Amino acid sequence: MLQHLLEDHGLRATQPRLRLLEFFAGTRGHFTPEEIFGHLRAQGQPISIATLYQNLRTFSEHGLVKEMIGQEGEVRYDTNMEPHSHMVCVRCGRLTDIHVELPDLRPPAQGHGWLIMQTRVDFHGLCPECQARA
Amino acid sequence: MLQHLLEDHGLRATQPRLRLLEFFAGTRGHFTPEEIFGHLRAQGQPISIATLYQNLRTFSEHGLVKEMIGQEGEVRYDTNMEPHSHMVCVRCGRLTDIHVELPDLRPPAQGHGWLIMQTRVDFHGLCPECQARA
DNA sequence: TTACGTGCAAACGTTTTGCACAAAC
DNA sequence: GTTTGTGCAAAACGTTTGCACGTAA
Secondary structure, eight states: OHHHHHHHTTOOOOHHHHHHHHHHHTOOSOBOHHHHHHHHHHTTOOOOHHHHHHHHHHHHHTTSSEEEEOTTSOEEEEOOOSOOEEEEETTTOOEEEEOOOOOOOOOGGGGGTOEEEEEEEEEEEEOHHHHHTO | OHHHHHHHTTOOOOHHHHHHHHHHHTOOSOBOHHHHHHHHHHTTOOOOHHHHHHHHHHHHHTTSSEEEEOTTSOEEEEOOOSOOEEEEETTTOOEEEEOOOOOOOOOGGGGGTOEEEEEEEEEEEEOHHHHHTO
């Protein structure tokens, strides 16, 4: 129950928050604030843009969504909290999550005194549709 | 000679462009437009903010600098045109280039019909200074 | 001399903030 | 009844644009 999810994080279960959570629960993807705003309005469940931004931040601070930076620098939110990699289509911009077994990718950095805690891998290429179109 | 570099790309050798190139030639790093603006002004060689943005775009379109998106979504420019990876300090934000031999990192994506053209690897961790401070 | 570049000021899109009001507990 | 959240309108932010003027070729 979405109401409980909020309560468990010490957040009040308000209409805008429930609508936002419902949106996230019903979709898979990585959305910009503007896209989310549009979806909610299209569903006849508009929330104020200020409230949207405030709650996206609140949610991400409480670990309900993950904030990420897109290839163009846009801020995007998704609910896949598992560590995962991305495939990005260089033509249409489509972004898909994938799970990759990372081999022990150890940079020579360890020799330079860095302590590497996380390795992030992104793949860029052409999605099936864009290949077909080319 | 910086003048020739511009001419070779069909660009006029103007004062602002020479100052900008001089800045890039004299530093190593990944700078935001604002940082570059500040450096130039501090050196007593200010250029207009509009001219700066216009030329950063022009330079990157002509392959003189590379535009990249930072961890926070900021736009940054650097002159290291070789393919390389980044190490980012999660505490102080310091960003260093490194060269990593990528093993044949092939995502299961090939099976999903994607054509992967490029793999980007970023390392996140603690730089030596921040480790010492902790 | 003519095309290109500069730089101001204004416009822009996105995100944040101040604050009075409303809703949740 | 007290605290928390909402939503408007305004501000802030980084970036882009229109345009008259300057300058490189």
